[in-house]
Amino acid sequence: MPHDCSQPTAPAGIYPFDARGVAKRFRHAAIFGALDALQQGEVMRFCNDHDPLPLLRQIEQYFGDRVQARYVAREPGEVVIDFLIAQ
Structure with a gap:
């Protein structure tokens, strides 16, 4: 069954990031920035x-x-892929 990232069905503490909508030249910087912004357990x-x-x-x-x-x-x-910020 396909997963649709455009539908926010995940519980609190799970934040979707659809890399397909980010320009390739900005993609890695956006991903690293998003990971840096997460708190433990998110x-x-x-x-x-x-x-x-x-x-x-x-x-x-x-x-x-x-x-x-x-x-x-x-x-x-x-x-x-779920990226978890370790406790």
Whole structure:
């Protein structure tokens, strides 16, 4: 079943971020800014049309254990990742 990031059905503390709507030249800066803005225990639900493996490495290098990534969906054309700010 596809996930639709345009429909805010997630409970409080989960914030959608649809990367498909952000210009490519601003995308990584916007993602890092959004992650920096989250507080402990909050989640950014990231949606994209491809698996962002280089971005995941960059996030791991920059944030270390502070940000945990968990795939919600990992299908061609539909990737959803929850980024949790660790307690």
